[in-house]
Amino acid sequence: MNKTRVETFGDGIFAIAITLLVLTIAQPGNYAHLERDLAHAWPEFAAYVVSFAIIGIMWLNHHAVFTRLERIDRGLIYLNFLLLMTIAFLPYPTGVFGEALRQGQGTRTAAVFYSATMAVNGYAWAALWLYASVRRRLLSPDFPEEQRPGATIAFTGGAVAYTVAVGIAFVSPYACLAFQGALAVYYALDPLSRRADRAGASADDPE
Amino acid sequence: MNKTRVETFGDGIFAIAITLLVLTIAQPGNYAHLERDLAHAWPEFAAYVVSFAIIGIMWLNHHAVFTRLERIDRGLIYLNFLLLMTIAFLPYPTGVFGEALRQGQGTRTAAVFYSATMAVNGYAWAALWLYASVRRRLLSPDFPEEQRPGATIAFTGGAVAYTVAVGIAFVSPYACLAFQGALAVYYALDPLSRRADRAGASADDPE
């Protein structure tokens, strides 16, 4: 099983999951008051935007990780499946979260459910990165050793951050949604390249 | 992140969104009067056709833009995400618009909602093009300078045209749907190549 094929399969799942998100937005119930219905549905649109950003940015980081790999093995493929499963699952908690906020019922449960999904995703990222990078087992020789500690902090930090999000969900569902959005923006800056810049590394981007 | 991969990911989203459109058509309510139900559903089919045409033609223009780029950067990737998000979102307002017209309720709201989505899309196109083309920052050297002003008019004009569509939506939802269809036909003629032809440019198609 070569690396390109695994990446292409993953890219397909990212693209499908991100496009399926739209199906999670509940249809308006009453067209006689459509304006009011759509206005009240804003949390569903907000959840849509946050999840779209999360999946898009994770796709970028997924690619960033895979370009740093020299080869893959069966263990990595299964960790990658676990990661992809949480991505493919995301439309479900997204729909539940948006709908709960719209109804104003079950919001705490929905926020915890959403954040727990993201936490599992964070642990899958951490496991994938550690599996590949410890003792540089699967890393490309082009990937500078001085970037490795920073990348490890960024990827394992994600698991911690999303676990914190579960805690925030218990306090305030809206704060939780905002925190998820903020995390997406944070990861939009690409842990790998950002850390590299900070370290003042020679930054030969392997691409 | 290389250009081809970003294009392939975008192509996937275009293909999925265009195929998901069919799920926005409401199922017939009563099979005992199926003929009448299907006949009354014609606005849903019309909205389907218009949105299919819009996504198909935007896919063509998306490709036309990307072939004119020499390289991409992170800013372009995020503007591209914004563009893709409006495309991936389109099945939702399409379903709402078709259903509102079928029920004859909430049609104005639905038309405004649909047009507003397209207006955001138009602004994303304008932003993407300006980001890439101002001072030819990301443009390929093969792209003739004399085609640039025309292309800029076409892409920023889209934002204006779709904003106008929002105004038309307030007047008449059916006129708005027809206007959206007409815009799709207009863009079917490809802003880039059409302008090039008009300018009598040497028209070395970079493909």
Place this chain on the structure above:
Amino acid sequence: MNKTRVETFGDGIFAIAITLLVLTIAQPGNYAHLERDLAHAWPEFAAYVVSFAIIGIMWLNHHAVFTRLERIDRGLIYLNFLLLMTIAFLPYPTGVFGEALRQGQGTRTAAVFYSATMAVNGYAWAALWLYASVRRRLLSPDFPEEQRPGATIAFTGGAVAYTVAVGIAFVSPYACLAFQGALAVYYALDPLSRRADRAGASADDPE
């Protein structure tokens, strides 16, 4: 716009439409009588299998046509969009047909609706082929001239056959479903290569 990209986009739509078909099967209404519900749903499964076969085989023939083309142009791209739109739409009439047969209501209307969709598809195939093959405008030089008449009969014959299916739908919905299945089997034999074999042509398969 090069040929490969248009084919890849089309392949994506074929793959998505064929996989979305499963969503057209109505969920069981009452799990207390699940066995009876599933048994009564057999027309939905039959419609699923027929549409799956149709899309799969059309994908094969779509590829067969494109390999015979030397180049494509804008007109072909739009005819191709029309063809893809009927493919992407097929899950809707499939669901309606299966559900009507299951309920035993509206079966004639549903059969006519399904067959009319396929007839439009047949006309799109005929238009695409004639557009590309008349005076060999877009055909590859490798495609033997003696195969052209046979292929033209096969592709325009499809439009006729599916129009006949509309007539059969008025007589018997079940006969119509069987006829659609039989047509799929017929086209499974590939008009291009079969005609070539019959003509005893040198049969240099361009692939």
Place this chain on the structure above:
Amino acid sequence: MNKTRVETFGDGIFAIAITLLVLTIAQPGNYAHLERDLAHAWPEFAAYVVSFAIIGIMWLNHHAVFTRLERIDRGLIYLNFLLLMTIAFLPYPTGVFGEALRQGQGTRTAAVFYSATMAVNGYAWAALWLYASVRRRLLSPDFPEEQRPGATIAFTGGAVAYTVAVGIAFVSPYACLAFQGALAVYYALDPLSRRADRAGASADDPE
């Protein structure tokens, strides 16, 4: 029709089907008791995970088979369609199985239905492998002859195992779900390469 294109089409169907699985999980009915609703829905999540694992692992094995083929022919394409149809269909019995377990109604029927789908899938695998491998008709010369009997046992054994699963479904739906999960894990070890290892073959992986 070349091998790569058939594989790419199949990969698309695997990726779409695996991502559509999430749509089979029923939406919560009552957001006032969301916590209880989600907790009771655990069989839906379990069915989701098992089907995700099954499709993911079949994708790996599908690739493993295709890399062992030197060429494909029309018969193989149709057997491949049959295989892909059972994969694309899997979201339906997955949803029915999960929902039946959640409701505690119709569980036996749902388990039999799910297992019967997998049994058809198992027969399609066996047919595909035998069609390709008997007298090494389509096999690559790189594939060692001593691995062939083992692979044949593994692929035909799948048909037997999934038939046994139908029997288990009659006894206990939960045992059936666990057995399906265990089979997925078993096949995760890749019949082709595992048998090769056991045979102590020179194991020149053709990839």
